[in-house]
Amino acid sequence: MNETKTFDIHSFLTLSGRELMEYAESFLATEAPAMTLPTAEALVASLPSLDEEHLVYALELVMTARPEGFTDQLLTFLTHPRAAVCCTAYRLLSRVPQNSMPADFAKKVATVPIVELFTDDLVTGEKRSVGTNAEFIRSLMSKFA
Numbered sequence: 001m002n003e004t005k006t007f008d009i010h011s012f013l014t015l016s017g018r019e020l021m022e023y024a025e026s027f028l029a030t031e032a033p034a035m036t037l038p039t040a041e042a043l044v045a046s047l048p049s050l051d052e053e054h055l056v057y058a059l060e061l062v063m064t065a066r067p068e069g070f071t072d073q074l075l076t077f078l079t080h081p082r083a084a085v086c087c088t089a090y091r092l093l094s095r096v097p098q099n100s101m102p103a104d105f106a107k108k109v110a111t112v113p114i115v116e117l118f119t120d121d122l123v124t125g126e127k128r129s130v131g132t133n134a135e136f137i138r139s140l141m142s143k144f145a
Contacts, residue, residue: 007035007061009042016053024057028064035065044073052082059085063092071096075108078137083117083130090136098144106144112137 007027015023027034035043043058050058059077062070077089114134121128 005034007039007065009039009046012043012057012061013046013050013054020053020057024061028057028060035061037066040065044070047073052084055080055082055085056088059088059092067096067100071101071105072108075112078109078112078133078140079115081115081118083119086115086117086133086136090133090140093140094143101144106141109137109140109144 005026012020012023040062043062047055047058055077059074063074071093074089074093077085078093080086080089112133114132114137116132117130118127119130120126
């Protein structure tokens, strides 16, 4: 029996670690998103308050469920100081077909400020610089010019 489950934002927000990964990945692995538009909108509204782990999955899930209209908002995450979030935003934006972007998208990308990106050192747990978002910006400007 093939049972389709629907994404539950409450479950998503209360899980962490491996349970969050398994839950989110089960939705990312399907071809048809199992997220309603109101749920996607609620998830978008919660983005500013999410931790890094939830934010990475939320960006992926929203882009899968409703890519149209989300690219401008996704662009703002290129300035997120956490490297995993910025990298996710870049990867998702770089996958969008050029003809699906608004004509002024390259101009919007050009206004994204260059910021330093950080991650946690696996041994000490301290915040570590891993570079900037400059190459992501250059790459997107080149693709969408």
